[in-house]
Amino acid sequence: MLTRSSTELVRQRNSVLVLAALRRHGALSHTEISDFTGLSSATISAITADLEKGEVIEKSEQQAASGRGRPRVQFRPRRDCGYLIVVIISSDGVQYSLVDYAGTLIDRFSEERSHDPHGAARFADAVGEGLERLLSRSRLSRTKIKLISLSSKGLVSSDDAVLLWSPIFGSERIDFEAALRASWQAKIILDNETLLVAAALGAREDAGNPDGLRSLAALSLGHSIGLGIVRNAGPAEREISAPNFGHMLHVANGGLCRCGSRGCIEAYAGFYAILRMAFEVPDDTIPAKFVPVGELDKIAARARQGHRMSAFAFRQAGVALGNGLSRLLSLTERMPVAITGPGTRYYxxxxxxxxxxxxxxxxxxxxxxxxxxVVFDEPLLVFEGHLNRALSVIDGDIVQAGFHI
Amino acid sequence: MLTRSSTELVRQRNSVLVLAALRRHGALSHTEISDFTGLSSATISAITADLEKGEVIEKSEQQAASGRGRPRVQFRPRRDCGYLIVVIISSDGVQYSLVDYAGTLIDRFSEERSHDPHGAARFADAVGEGLERLLSRSRLSRTKIKLISLSSKGLVSSDDAVLLWSPIFGSERIDFEAALRASWQAKIILDNETLLVAAALGAREDAGNPDGLRSLAALSLGHSIGLGIVRNAGPAEREISAPNFGHMLHVANGGLCRCGSRGCIEAYAGFYAILRMAFEVPDDTIPAKFVPVGELDKIAARARQGHRMSAFAFRQAGVALGNGLSRLLSLTERMPVAITGPGTRYYxxxxxxxxxxxxxxxxxxxxxxxxxxVVFDEPLLVFEGHLNRALSVIDGDIVQAGFHI
DNA sequence: ACTTAATTTCTCGACTGTCGAGAAAATAAT
DNA sequence: ATTATTTTCTCGACAGTCGAGAAATTAAGT
Incomplete structure (x- = not known):
């Protein structure tokens, strides 16, 4: 509101509006774009002509037969306008995906992550190598990569792509921006994984019924606990955030958490915490680094057969989550909570x-x-969230740069 | 971002930009406005001419002698462009203030609030009568009142001016919008009191050093606990919210709170809770309705003289606040906390x-x-927050209506 | 007293943007 | 072939911002 406006800015905003409509609804004709955006037909002509000349969109070959009258000609994003690399960092490994401007997957591979404990410094370089490998496999020009979108569990400074705290590297920071800036002129963004889940769920939601949902929280249960919030602020404007929920205080001087503090939610609801409690290990025991899912499955089976301590461990985990959510909801408005992650099998x-x-x-x-x-298929949602977010960022950048830089 | 833009909208936005500059810096000349807003001189000429024709601003008489050259002529908001009524609802009474468009106080009086327990329904009417009284004293036309800005402690739905939960009336809702809509065509807004404190502090802050502050929390200590957050989102754009902090869960199954729940922060840090603990009354005792400040002063004096239980009561209150703040900060970013309210005397x-x-x-x-x-002078901050918020709302409305409805 | 320099404000033309109306294009039905 | 229908494109009107320079107005200099 408080920065000056000009007529050129109006065109920019309306251009991204057109691109967003194309993303949301697939290929669209002139009149459909006009309907979705509320812009007049004449304006659509002007904007699409510009975007087409700028090689951002193209006329689709197959034109939807629309009965009588002049046939509709559909526009869609040009696949080769720019490319996006999605990097999903998980505890097992790192997945690299190359995606074109239309959002279709071109190439993908995963790499095991070395569990080198003091590997934080080296890890950013490993990611750099992975990116190089993806690029050389694609035979694309380096300048065609417009955006590198990373995600990880943990606490993230999204403005400058710095991982502040992660389950694997603790508070050893990893500055992806610094590590990759030399080799790539692509923009680099980093988001919390569960934030992307929330973003994807939010997008799905108001694809179904527009402006039906006000806000939504995604809670990811696993070895660690993640939370993402998506909030509808204003007309069709979404705001997303990833609070440090897993390490919010549950009870003062409580169980020892992986992060070194005591009493975090994760120290009661993380997989290692459930394991610890089920086996009646003192809660100041150093948490297990990794808990195989099979191990937890066994505890769950026992709990379901009536074993008291196993059932109690899950119940305590639930209470920690419930208290935490109640605190969250006290501070925000009431919102539905979508539960994802491997922990959903013990829901x-x-x-x-x-x-x-x-x-x-x-x-x-x-x-x-x-x-x-309960929402399954977390990995799919993470990727979907990447795409939603990254492609709209690219749209904005391209328009701002006056098509093609 | 996702609504269509037009050239007219550009003019609207730039007009409020000019008005905001006038509010922030007092009377300004043509060139000063241009400097502050970043708009070109020609545009300032056009906008100020429009605003002057619309009787929104006027040329100030005393022109600042600026040395050589053509003297500067200053613009300022016209006092009679519109009027604002500020209603501050506190536990003691209700204060009514009439303010003109330039932000100067014209008339003010307070009324005792009847402590009628089932008076929630009647209370809205009493406020209506207070408003009538203020209006008739002013001899202004009713249509000149552009905005009625109310504030109270408690939980508020600001969109539609409904008080959802308040310390006095509990969860008996009070719908001010419905109660006043019939007699007033002025816009009616209702905000949490501590939110306004936060807004005022935020405004003061970045009046000192622009875009120096990212966000800020205001914590009000008293019989009940209030919290307001102001966040700088984007360039010079502030976002404010009033989480339900006082009734966030502190410890499960803890002390009985005035709201009927157990373990709220307020049940440990509110004045009644400190009293209860200092006298070693069981913490499931029904809380006192009102605690005279003198009573708490006595406990504080004893605590300062080394009386164990009195000191402990304050310490427990502090821990409840500290834990709550830590939880809040886990969910947001790190931000400074300004502590206000009568409780600051026991800081x-x-x-x-x-x-x-x-x-x-x-x-x-x-x-x-x-x-x-620690920030003293809470009542002043509340009023300042009202003004900041209300006058900019009026600016927006006036511009949107094309000057003069 | 007159001129000159300095500073502020105003005005004009160029440019960019949106919109409505109607022309042009392209197909199905007659 | 012609007509109806639907979609797309084009043109002129209107609104806004901007830069450059003209006009206004005062202080300083001679």
Missing amino acids: DLLRPGIEEGLAQSHMVRMQGMPELR | DLLRPGIEEGLAQSHMVRMQGMPELR
Whole structure:
């Protein structure tokens, strides 16, 4: 609101509006774009002509037969306008994906991550090598890569692509911007993984019913706990954030967390915490680095057969999550919570605790229990979130640069 | 971003830009406006001519002698362009203020609030009567009132001016929009009191050093606990929110709170809670309705003289606040915390607890203790916040309506 | 007293943008 | 072939910003 406006800016904004419509609804004709954006037909002519001359969009070959009258000619993004690399960093490894401007996957491979403990410094270089490999396999010009979109669990400074805290490297920071800037002129962004899940769910949601949803939280359960929030601020404008939920204080002087603090939510609801409690290990024991899922499956099986301590471990985990969510909801507005991640397989065991933990707060007593839903297929959502976010960033950059830099 | 733009909108935005500059810096000349807004001189001529014709601004009489050359002629908002009523609802009473478009106070009086317990329904009417009284004293035309800006402690739905939960009326909702809409065509807004404090502090802050501050929290200590957050989102764009901090869960199954729940922060840090703990009353005792400040002063005096239980009560209160703040900061970014309200007189007793409570979290261990500052003069800040917010709302409305409805 | 320099404000033409109306294009139905 | 229908394109009107230079107005210099 408080920066000066000019007529050129109007054109820029309306151009990204057109591109966004194309992303959301696929190939569109002149009149459809006009309908979706609310811009007049004449303006659409002007903008599409510009975008076409700038080699950003192209006329689709197959024109949708629309009955009588002059046939519609559809526009769509040009695949070769620019390329995007998606890098998903997980505890097992790193997945590299090359995607074109139309959002279709071109190449993908994964690399094992060395579990070198003091490898934080080296890790950024390893990612650099992975990127080089992807580029050389593609035979594309380096300048065609417009954006490198990274994601990881943990705490992230998204402005400057610095990983501040991660489950694997702790508080050894990794500055991807600094590490990659020399070799790439592509923009580099880094987001929290669960934030992207939330973004994807939000996009799916209001693809179904536009402006139906106000906000939504995604809670990812696994070895660590992630949370992403998407909030509809203003007309069709989404705002996303990734609070440091897993390491929010659950109880003062509580169980020892992987991060070195005591009493974090993760120290009760992370996989290692459930394991610790199920085996009645003192809660100041140093947490296990990795817990195979099979191990937790066994505990879950025992809990389902009535083993008291195993059931209690899941219930305690649920209460920690429920209390945390209640605190979150006290600070925001009421919103539905989508639960994802490998931990969803134990949702039957966690749910009673979550509801108990939620019910202990003023907020829930006043406004009722928030809607809880379980969403599977987390990896797919992460990738979808990358695409949603990255492609719209590229759109903005291209338009701002006056098509083609 | 996702609504269509047009040239007219550009003019609107730039017009409010000019008005905002006038608000922030007082009367300004043509060239000064150009400097502050970044708009060209020609544009300033066009916009100021429009605003002057629309009777929104006027040329100031006293022209600042600026040495050689053609003397500067200053613009300022016309006092009679519109009027604003500020209604501050507190536990003691209701204060009504009439303010003109230039932001100067014209009339003010306070009314005792009847402590009628089932008076929620009647209260809105009482406010209506107060407004009538203010209007008739002013001899202004009713249509000249452009905005009624209310504030209260508690939980508020700001879009539609509904008080959802307040310390006095509990969860009996009060719909001011519905109650006043019939008699007033002025816009009606309702904000949380501490939110306005945060807004005022934020405005003061970046009046000092522009874009120096990223965000800020205001914590109001008193019979109840209030919190407001102001966040700088984008260039010179502020976002404010008032989370339900006082009733965020502190400890599960903890002390009984005034709201009926157990374990809220307020049930440990509110004045009644400190009283309860100092006298070793069981913490499930129904909280006192009102605690005279003198009573708490006595406890503070004893605590300062070394009385164990009194000191402990303040320390516990501090820990509750500290834990709550640590949770808040886990979910947002690190930000300075300004402490206001009557409770600041006990800050010496509270501080150790607050710091202990903060230190128990991962966030604080990683990023260090947030800056804590004490700010007196809360009532002044509340009024200042009203003005900041209300006048810019009026500016927006006037411009949108094409000067004069 | 007159001129000159300095500074501020105003005005004009160029440019960019959106929009509505209607022309042009292209196909199906008659 | 012609007509109806639908889509796309084009043109002129209008709104806005900007840079450059003209006009206004005062202080300083002679």
